[in-house]
Amino acid sequence: MASIPKNAPDKGYEVSIATVERDTGLSKDTLRMWERRYQFPRPQRDSNGERLYSRSQVERLRLIKRLMNQGHRPGKIMACSADELHEMVTETPLTSDSSHDLGATLRLVRTHQISELRQHLAQILMKQGLQHFVIRTVAPLNQIVGDAWMRGELAVFEEHLYSEQIQATLRAAISNLYQPSDAPRILLTSFPNEEHRLGLLMVEALLTMEGATCVALGNEIPIPEIVQAALAHRADVIALSFSGAFQTNVAVAGLKDLRSGLSQDVAIWAGGSGMDRVRKPTPGVIVMRSLEQVLDVLRDWRVAHAAP
């Protein structure tokens, strides 16, 4: 279904270690170390001796990462068969409204019916309201589309197209809601190398909906710059989004750095599937483990900061 990206001889689909690092969130060092220790993954080599990972290897790596997020250790699971791995994953139940068939939406993406897709999304949004739309429709859709993409069932351009349409829909909704008003002032952004935009947009939609004042800084801002921005905008909260492919240690280290750079009365909220693996709480950082929790955390903040 999907085409071959480059000048691949036959079955293609082979990618460099840098690509695997970006797509799985496993560092090059870790990938090489695993190969040394566990004999997996053992990628092919190109004419220059450089690693070429196959699609199935990347897929397995993703699965392993997911299991590690659930607390498993690499040494144990590395030896398991593909079937065993699949059994171990505790499927995250999609919190979707059964009233809407997400598969139908996915089908529109695959058949490239953009205007229909756009209209379909607008319709669901109207029917469910923004909050439900974000939580019950967009979030599980992202999951489905992401899965399909990593299985190679979706082409890059199809995934991008989906992302663009969701962006258009959410941004239109946010734009309509916009009125600079209530506390808290929330700065939305992500760390360098975190390019995923939809997570931030979803949160922005939810928070704007609740009347918070959102300042969207866009993605990939270096930490010292975030600190600067927090001062410049007199932010009450910094909200950060981490995708599943973000390196956990980098995220945690970054959060610590950010915390130590900010005044204590600026809150830090971190969310996204990149936070799944973080078990030990970082002092002064609130981890939001689901989109619903965003609303709880906002409520808590308002209670704590209610004018006396």
Place this chain on the structure above:
Amino acid sequence: MASIPKNAPDKGYEVSIATVERDTGLSKDTLRMWERRYQFPRPQRDSNGERLYSRSQVERLRLIKRLMNQGHRPGKIMACSADELHEMVTETPLTSDSSHDLGATLRLVRTHQISELRQHLAQILMKQGLQHFVIRTVAPLNQIVGDAWMRGELAVFEEHLYSEQIQATLRAAISNLYQPSDAPRILLTSFPNEEHRLGLLMVEALLTMEGATCVALGNEIPIPEIVQAALAHRADVIALSFSGAFQTNVAVAGLKDLRSGLSQDVAIWAGGSGMDRVRKPTPGVIVMRSLEQVLDVLRDWRVAHAAP
């Protein structure tokens, strides 16, 4: 201001190689290689022999990074004194003379008055109409903001903020115009490594305005995927945007590749400041040398394809 993260002995402020990588965008490999080749940066070592970079080293690295983005090469600038480096940054020539109105807009960015900025932009849009807004306001503003950023007069987060606000304004305008209707069907995208979004959005605004059917694929689509997408969407035109930072030869090679992959009755339009340096026309590729020209090219297409 920032507190000392870890077991720093006295004056602290020393950071690990991972932190430097994150905050400067220079990879660990590159940092170590520079140390080997140019004897800079030469960080301290902790008890375990691991690098500890000082604040001033990180600052200098940032400066070097900026100069490299302007086309300087590391080998040359690495030997310069701090003063020389600063001179080089400020020497960046202005590419256009800024009119007064635009200065006011820039001032809003610098003083972080987002709601005022947003309102200001909306106002100009209403006053000028979308076409003039894009051509006379957004395009020169991009230029000015880009220049200011190059000179280090604008922080990263300020530049991102500007970009977000323009995006919001343009996307809202496009969204309001949307009606899937007329020919040609135009696919908007960019090659891999071309991340600049505003150029594409501006073109999308102009084309949508004129009643063309735009399919925004987003940035950074591999060439074979563009071909696939063209087929899937039965595109009449592929429109591509290249920023000034994009490698000219890569762009030209890519355009040739794309041309040879597409049926001859699909047009290719290429624009953006990355095309300025391209002299020789590529057969079957129309280069648009200004935003105004986008409209001409569209008109030409329609004339050529008028139904008999």
Place this chain on the structure above:
DNA sequence: CCAACTCTTTGTCCTGGTCAAATACTAAGC
């Protein structure tokens, strides 16, 4: 002025080693 060629520069990848921190395991004490 441009095209083809060579030489130099530069960043990414490689191997294989080391070690601190995190985690699991075990034994002792309440």
Place this chain on the structure above:
DNA sequence: GCTTAGTATTTGACCAGGACAAAGAGTTGG
């Protein structure tokens, strides 16, 4: 049984120094 302290193992991040392809600069000839 349940916590606590101490020990063993696992794990990922870092290190040095080598190799090479791709990008860029310089050169020559049409």
